[in-house]
Amino acid sequence: xxxxxxxxxxxxxxxxxxxxxxxxxxxxxxxxxxxxxxxxxxxxxxxxxxxxxxxxxxxxxxxxxxxxxxxxxxxxxxxxxxxxxxxxxxxxxxx
Numbered sequence: 001x002x003x004x005x006x007x008x009x010x011x012x013x014x015x016x017x018x019x020x021x022x023x024x025x026x027x028x029x030x031x032x033x034x035x036x037x038x039x040x041x042x043x044x045x046x047x048x049x050x051x052x053x054x055x056x057x058x059x060x061x062x063x064x065x066x067x068x069x070x071x072x073x074x075x076x077x078x079x080x081x082x083x084x085x086x087x088x089x090x091x092x093x094x095x
Contacts, residue, residue, distance in 0.1 A: 001090060004045075004062065009094050011068045011087075013044065013061035019083060020075055030061060033071060043067040065091050 004010045017026045024032075038044060044063045051058040063071075065087055072084035 002062075004064075009065045009090055010062045011065070013063050016063065016068055016071060016083075020072065020080055021077075022075075027059075036070075036074075038067055065094075 002010050002012075013030055014026055017029060022029050040046065042064075044061045044067055046059055046061050048057050048059055050056065069084050069087045069091075072080045072087065074080070
């Protein structure tokens with residue numbers, strides 16, 4: 001969990017993907033999620049970095065807490081429910 005330039009808690013989409021133990025590769029999973037009409041620069045912010053393992057440009061996303069909670073909630077396993085509860089607690093402490 002990090003804090004963005006607006007002093008809001010945020011999480012890396014790749015980190016969330018890993019914590020949710022999603023089997024679908026991230027590069028396929030996140031674009032599918034965007035079909036739920038999540039909004040660029042409001043719900044998440046894309047950025048490009050050079051992947052240290054493959055040494056190639058890779059896209060990543062920083063998500064606001066509300067989006068991370070929503071994604072966790074739509075996952076159909078206990079891990080998603082636990083993460084949603086965690087994000088709710090972080091939000092409560094933050095506010």
